Amino acid sequence: MAKSMLEYTKTVLQKVSFDSMLFCKELEKAISRLLPIEVEELKLWLRQFINDKPELKQCLIYIQP
Secondary structure, eight states: OOHHHHHHHHHHHHTTTHHHHHHHHHHHHHHHHHHHHHHHHHHHHHHOOOOOOOGGGGGGGGGGG
């Protein structure tokens, strides 16, 4: 079965989390491509994922209202 776009996005973000600039760029792309309901799920996942990664907290600007 094919992966959903949201799951694919999470995988990509996990793989690029070593570079905060690349992470922010991929996050910005994901937000523009995902459905609104998927963006909300991504926001929840993102807050959890970056909890112990202070270098990625700058990317939260892309999910703020």
